Amino acid sequence: MKKRVLFLCTHNSCRSQMAEALLRFRCGDVYDAYSAGTEISHVNPWAIRVMAERGVDLSGQVSEHLSKYVGQQFDAVVTTCDSAHQACPVFPGAKTLIHHSFRDPSGTTGSDEEILEVFRQVRDEIDAWIQETFAAHSIPERSES
Numbered sequence: 671m672k673k674r675v676l677f678l679c680t681h682n683s684c685r686s687q688m689a690e691a692l693l694r695f696r697c698g699d700v701y702d703a704y705s706a707g708t709e710i711s712h713v714n715p716w717a718i719r720v721m722a723e724r725g726v727d728l729s730g731q732v733s734e735h736l737s738k739y740v741g742q743q744f745d746a747v748v749t750t751c752d753s754a755h756q757a758c759p760v761f762p763g764a765k766t767l768i769h770h771s772f773r774d775p776s777g778t779t780g781s782d783e784e785i786l787e788v789f790r791q792v793r794d795e796i797d798a799w800i801q802e803t804f805a806a807h808s809i810p811e812r813s814e815s
Contacts, residue, residue: 672702673745673809676764678754682707682733683714685750685772688793691726692800701804704744706736708757714776720789724797739763746809750796766809772796 675693679686682705690705711733718728740762747764752771761767772795778788 672700674702674743675704676739676744676747676761677703677705677750678707678736678747679750680708680753681711681776683711684717684774684776685792685796687713687728687731688717688721688796689748689750689800691721691728691731692797693804695726696800697804704739706734706739708736708754710735716775716785716789720786720793724793770799
């Protein structure tokens, strides 16, 4: 039976979407990954673009509110930003709560290449963290970083 992991951020538009897709891409045989936000938005087109560069398609994903998952059981709930961590310091149904704050690329301004570079950096940070944290196929104990 696969382990269930829910990634949370504020708008469910970038960081949690990328984390969900990367966990599914890297370890989908072991984990079922989901994502949601404390508010509903849309999947950021820059996130879709940089994930496509890695062969991961976000174009069909939608932003969902965390209320959809309240009452469900998860092996881990991961907050990917400080705002979501403050809004959800406890998530009913989670065996383990993990907090790892990634910077928010959605407010980046500049040329297209400058914006892409920031989104790529965040994608790569999330990818490295996903591989380090979940590749052993065990859920780490409660952690904050």
